[in-house]
Amino acid sequence: MPWQGPWQQTCRGMTYMVQPGDTLFLIARRFNVSLNALIAANPQISDPNLIFPGQIICIPIGRCPRGFVYIVQPGDTLFLIARRYNISLQSLIAANPQIPDPNLIFQGQAICIPLASCPGGFMYTVQPGDSLFSIAQRFNVPLQAIIRANPQIVDPNLIFPGQMICIPRAQSPMPWGWGNWGNWDNNNEDWDNWENWQ
Numbered sequence: 001m002p003w004q005g006p007w008q009q010t011c012r013g014m015t016y017m018v019q020p021g022d023t024l025f026l027i028a029r030r031f032n033v034s035l036n037a038l039i040a041a042n043p044q045i046s047d048p049n050l051i052f053p054g055q056i057i058c059i060p061i062g063r064c065p066r067g068f069v070y071i072v073q074p075g076d077t078l079f080l081i082a083r084r085y086n087i088s089l090q091s092l093i094a095a096n097p098q099i100p101d102p103n104l105i106f107q108g109q110a111i112c113i114p115l116a117s118c119p120g121g122f123m124y125t126v127q128p129g130d131s132l133f134s135i136a137q138r139f140n141v142p143l144q145a146i147i148r149a150n151p152q153i154v155d156p157n158l159i160f161p162g163q164m165i166c167i168p169r170a171q172s173p174m175p176w177g178w179g180n181w182g183n184w185d186n187n188n189e190d191w192d193n194w195e196n197w198q
Contacts, residue, residue, distance in 0.1 A: 011058035032098035118166035
């Protein structure tokens, strides 16, 4: 573990290890902070034009309370990121006031992802091979309850690995490990809807 000087122990933000090709200007741009703020947060750097790979510096960004920092990947947009983490686009924009144009983000940029709300339930990360139907079975929750708890899912047949969805708490213990499926019959409206989605 790299040695930590007193400046690192009081870093009001996050620490970052300098990568090959980095400059303070590029790091400031990546993390949406001003170059002057980055220099001020790192008094141990005597020459701002001279940093080296492996050096630990302080990035003066908010700690992203009630959330986490995400590094933008190729092809990302704020809309896609919001959808992936089950949050509204508006809440993602509000959590990132340092982004002047919500339509313009770039690979390597650090943004704050606020935690999604899931009152009375919990957040679940979709795994490869998952469907809403299989997730409903796994957690003994009616399919319609999961759909209602996730209004951002436009097509219930289209979910993807890494996506975060809200799993509402089951109303009562359900028999046979099938959630409410064991009580369904062909006249059930939810069953008709499920058949139409396939």
